[in-house]
Amino acid sequence: TFTNLSSGADSYTWAFERGSPSISSQQNPTVTYNNEGTFNVSLTAKSGTNEDVELKTDYITVGSSGGPLSVDVVADPSTTICELGSTTLTATASGGSGGFQYTWTWDIDNQTVNGNVLSITSLTQSTNVYLNVVSGTQQVSETIRITVEDNPPASVVGKGSPERILICPHPELEYQWFRNNTMIDGANKQFYYPGSAFDLSGTYYVLTKNTTGCQSFSENYTVGINKGTELEKSEFISVYPNPASSGFNIDLNPELLLNEVQDYNIEIYTLSGMKVWEKSFSPGFNLKIAPPVNLSSGLYILKLSGDNMVFDTKKLLIN
Known part of the structure; x- marks a missing residue:
């Protein structure tokens, strides 16, 4: 007055x-x-x-009724996102005269957006985001760095003729395999082997994830073989002579042995489940083995395993 x-x-x-x-x-x-x-x-x-x-x-x-103007910015989910990812920035101002005008710009395409919320989608490269807030005669600016992490590589190759093992040729990632658009329980290694008794035909792909949490899906990989004679054409191991009267040999298929498996194990069991011989080896080992064991007459089971997976089994008859 x-x-x-x-x-x-x-x-x-x-x-x-x-x-x-x-x-x-x-x-x-x-x-x-x-x-x-x-x-x-x-x-x-x-x-x-x-x-x-x-x-x-x-x-x-x-003067200002609320003191000096300030602004706080929160990113959801984060200021570090994966390639083609998205994030939302929410600004909350305080102080000033109580009425706030928010203006956002960023490096990539020089767009200008008004309002206290900014949603950024499908980013392929890192960028700076600039926020300017005005309240009365006061203004404050903030720079927010949005870092875009590369997605990991993802692809599938088959080994064997026809294929018996599917491999993602990109190490040191996390893996999850899918068949016909269904996640395969427990299939989380760099390679996938369904087992010789499994119908291998179908469409496969793998999901990879790196240490920053970014992930990628591979292209589909179609396998067209089924149970039966086709699978027998591509074996991990062969035993000869079989039946055998004394000594016998084990041959390993170099096309199917994986460098991703650090330790393989060959074991011979009786039909009652008693182990009578075993040998561990790494890829690159001599591919021909003559077990120095004297077996009594009967039927035995020879098993090839590694990384807690059974890759192949064979029956061995000793006369």
Whole structure:
């Protein structure tokens, strides 16, 4: 409220810079200021044809009701995302005069977005995001770095003729194999071997994930072989002579032995399950083995395993 100290006047005209009202003829007007700043006030007093003007320069100073302007930015899920990923930035301002104007820009395409929420999708490269907040005569700026991590490679190759093992040729990742669009339980190694008794035909792909949590799906890999004679064409091991009367040999198929399997194991069991011989080896080992064991007449089971998986079994008859 402004108090008029004039005397001898019969009319008054007030002028309030950026005030509401900006002009008043009341003797003692009340004025509201909605903007921060420093403003002039003038009063013109009249009596007949006489008038007197009083100008007060920078007379009214309007400050922030909430203190200095500040802004906090939260990223969901994070400021580090995977290639082609998305994130949402939410800005919350405080202080200032209570009314906030948010403006976002970023490096990649120089877009400008208004509002306190910015959603960015399908990013393929890292970028800086710039936020400017204005409240009255105050403003504050923030720079947010959005880092885009590369997705891991993902592809599938087959080994054997026809294929008996599917491999993702990219090491040091996490893996999950799928067949006909269904996740295969427990198939989380760099290679996938369904077993000789399994119908291998179908469409396969692998999901890979790296240490930053980014992931990729491979292209589909179609396998067209079924149970039966086709699978027998591609064996991990062969035993000869079989039946055998004394010594026998074990041949390993170099096309199917995987460098990804650190230790293989060959074992011979009786039909009652008693182990009578075993040997461990790594890929690159001599591919022909003559077990130095004397077996009594009967039927035996020879098993090739590694990485807690059984790759092949063979029956061996000793006469």
